[in-house]
Amino acid sequence: MGYFGLTEISRGSLAVWRRNFDAFIRTYKVNFIPPFVEPVLYLLALGYGVGALIEDVNGIPYPVFIAPALVSISVMYSAFFECTYSSYVRMYYQKTFDAIIATPLSIEDIVTGEILWGATRGTIYAGLMIPVLFLFGVIDLPISLLLIPCAIPAGILFASIGICFTAITPSIDSLNYPAFLFITPMFLFSGTFFPISILPESLQYFAFGLLPLANVVSLNRAITAAEFSPLILYNIIWIIGVAAIFFVIGLNLMRRRLII
Amino acid sequence: MPGSPIHPVSNQTNREQGSYMEVISAHGLEKRFPDLTAVDQISFAVEEKEIFGFLGPNGAGKTTTMKMIxxxxxxxxxxxxxxxMDVNKDARKIKERLGIVPQENNLDPDFSAFQNLTIYGRYFGIPRRDAETKAEELLAFMQLSEKRDVLIEKLSGGMKRRLIIARALINDPQLLILDEPTIGLDPQARHLIWEKLRHLKAEGCTQVMTTHYLDEAERLCDRLVIMDHGKILVEGSPEKLVREYAGSEIIETTPTPEAISCLEAADISYDIFGDLLQVQTATPQAIAHTLMESCRHTTVTVRRATLEDVFLKLTGRTLRE
Structure with a gap:
């Protein structure tokens, strides 16, 4: 029980991860639609539609500017929603957690498995989007393959934040609050569709200090543009550090919810 | 996984050969919530290879006790x-050797019957091949082989229950914990499950069960306790409890004023529950004769006393929820 429950995590968490992976593969056709369709829709509507009105952003064509943001958004959505609505369904409606806790696995194993799976789903989506974006000519290979390993810590970050909300939500409907009040504003204001640099300076600090997606977009854009500055070091440390914090918080909130 | 489910189970209670060892032992066990004491200092011991029952009205503390075990x-x-082993310290080691049949069906709806078993095996760290072999065996054992590849939602209530029992056996448990194993099932399904549980007992699998079906407890349990308000009221074999608390026979009739005055005249004690008058007795013929002859009472039933009579006597007839 020591060290905030971290010592209760075992290899068994991989069996939980694998259960979710197997369920994902069983319905792969429907699961593989979003990463292929979403970038196409966004690129057509925003990249080429809105983009037609914009010459370029700091010398970069608009579709190229938003491409790394689209990958970041997809990682955020898939990891966050997997560990909120989907985890909640498994926990509350399907009683899957109750069934697993009757085996040698601990609650910490279950939560860790859920977070790892949420991150994996985000990473799979990032990986599937890369060929689509490449075909549109908005990212370069092989440098953009680096988006895949970067999706892992980003996925753990959004999955852990999701698990925290799942652990405290009184009902599945209440998960709409973080979805609309936290995820949607981040989707719009994290340097996704316009550069953070046009915001007032105080808001720029706010974005890089407090918004997970702003840091992920900044990192991913540095990769696709192949322009590496000290800022990305900050982004990486921020993502890993905050992911670790929310992971531990999520673990303990879930213990509080489930151990009665 | 070991092929035989029987292993020495305790490192503390090594008694002389021939005597049974305690699989579970509880002393002053308690579960308090801020506003309620669900289990109030109960003590009991479950011995190897027996079926031990927990009976009691809703809210008596049975399921809470199961969850602590x-x-x-x-x-x-x-x-x-x-x-x-101490439940607080060695949870993983204990759970490796347990099979749990929960009250609520929590089969995994994303998978088929067969996958439910193999995926569950993975939680125990059972190698894939072994888990698959075991899963086929268990489906056959619970007569579910035909439903091997069917999704959970397509199974009937009885099939789901049988599959849950099969799932609980995937790790060859030495102790099976059954919370209402036959809840909501038709008589055919119940009899099949009873047969399987007796078979498991014969193979040496210790079982602890809760049930609301007193006939089930009477048929299966070697020993049982009746709980109410978090406490154990009585403990013993079903026969002993019936003998001690309900006599051997029960006479039932309608509580007409004639019957009542007749019984009072003959100095026979009786109970009235709504539209039912009951007499507990060891000499049913004599009393039935009195009722039918002296009082000209026409509808008199004589039946064997059951665990249900003990249960209602001890826990009362008031509705709990």
Whole structure:
């Protein structure tokens, strides 16, 4: 029980991860639609539609500017929603957690498995989007393959934040609050569709200090543009550090919810 | 996984050969919530290879006790050891050797019957091949082989229950914990499950069960306790409890004023429950004769006393929820 429950995590968490992976593969056709369709829709509507009105952003064509943001958004959505609505369904409606806790696995194993799976789903989506974006000519290979390993810590970050909300939500409907009040504003204001640099300076600090997606977009854009500055070091440390914090918080909130 | 489910189970209670060892022992076991004491200092011991029952009205503390035994709900007081290990310290080791049949069906709806078993095996760290072989065996054992590849939602209530029992056996448990194993099933399905549980017992699998079906407890349990308000009221074999608390026979009739005055005249004690008059007795013929002859009472039933009579006598007839 020591060290905030971290010592209760075992290899068994991989069996939980694998259960979710197997369920994902069983319905792969429907699961593989979003990463292929979403970038196409966004690129057509925003990249080429809105983009037609914009010459370029700091010398970069608009579709190229938003491409790394689209990958970041997809990682955020898939990891966050997997560990909120989907985890909640498994926990509350399907009683899957109750069934697993009757085996040698601990609650910490279950939560860790859920977070790892949420991150994996985000990473799979990032990986599937890369060929689509490449075909549109908005990212370069092989440098953009680096988006895949970067999706892992980003996925753990959004999955852990999701698990925290799942652990405290009184009902599945209440998960709409973080979805609309936290995820949607981040989707719009994290340097996704316009550069953070046009915001007032105080808001720029706010974005890089407090918004997970702003840091992920900044990192991913540095990769696709192949322009590496000290800022990305900050982004990486921020993502890993905050992911670790929310992971531990999520673990303990879930213990509080489930151990009665 | 070991082929035989029987292993020495305790490192604390090594008694002389021939005597049974305690699989579960509880002393002053307690579960307090801020506004309620669900289990109030109970003590009991479950011995190897027996079927031990927990009976009681809703809210008596049965399920809470089960949850403490299988290490998912921490006790708040007292001592509880399973296989000689402390539930608070050795949860993983204890759970490796348990099979759990929960009250609520929590089969995994994303998978088929067969996959439910193999995926469950993975939680125990059973190698894939072994789990698959075991899963086929268990489907056959619970007569579900035909439903091997069917999704959970397409199974009937009885099939789901059988599959849950099969799932609980995937790790060859030495102790099976059954919370209402036949809840909501038709007589055919119940009889099949009873047969399987007796078969498992014959193979040496210790079982602890809760049930609301007193005929089930009477048929299956070697020993049982009746609980109410978090406490154990009585403990013993079904026969002993019936003998001690309900006599051997029960006479039932309608509580007409004639019957009542007739029984009072003959100095026979009786109870009235709504539209039912009951007499507990060891000499049913004499009393039935009195009722039918002296009082000209026409509808008199004589039946064997059952555990249900004991249960209602001890826990009352007031509705609990």
């Amino acid at each position: 299988h290490c998912v709900s921490p006790k708040t007081g007292g001592i509880l050891s399973v296989f000689g």
